[in-house]
Amino acid sequence: MTKLKIPVSADDHAEGPENAEVTLVEYGDYECPHCGRAYPIVKRLQKHFGPRLRFVFRNFPLTQAHPEAEAAAETAEFAGAHGKFWEMHDLLFENQERLDGGLYQELARKLGLATPALSLALEDGLFADRVRADFSGGVRSGVNGTPTFFLNGVRYDGSWEFPELLLVVDQAVEAASHSTQR
DSSP, X not given: OOBOSSOOOTTSEEESOTTOSEEEEEEEOTTOHHXXXXXXXXXXXXXXXXXXXXXXXXXXXXXXXXXXXXXXXXXXXXXXXXXXXXXXXXXXXXXXXXXXXXXXXXXXXXXXXXXXXXXXXXXXXXXXXXXXXXXXXXXXXXXXSSSEEEETTEEEOSOOSHHHXXXXXXXXXXXXXXXXXX
């Protein structure tokens, strides 16, 4: 049972209440086709569980296999610095087959972000340390591929297809509600 070494904190990008029964952490790569397939599955889980689920996304760009993964992660972090992380996260996955500098500029414009500032941030690696910190935390937690999920701090190595994830998240919600009733 591999545990999450870096606990979820206020520094993380999280959707859902802090006191949700279940926290699902994904270490992901915007260029990874498997992460692209997992993206709508996680969205369905969020919709299904509502406030009982907190979802956290951490960057784990596999740059040797995915040359655009680092820049995409830094683009998401740039957007996050302007309060638009989740919007950019979603748009990157929804346009995964087009990842490149032109797309990042297009998405930044769409979100009302300053494109010259994004260009400068990417050139200067302004958010590279943040991306590296996520990546390092993943390595310390035993992440070696994407997507990798942790459910309430414990690595989940089963299938991440919707029926299987639905079942394990449901079981975790059930277990959490039983432990709070005691």
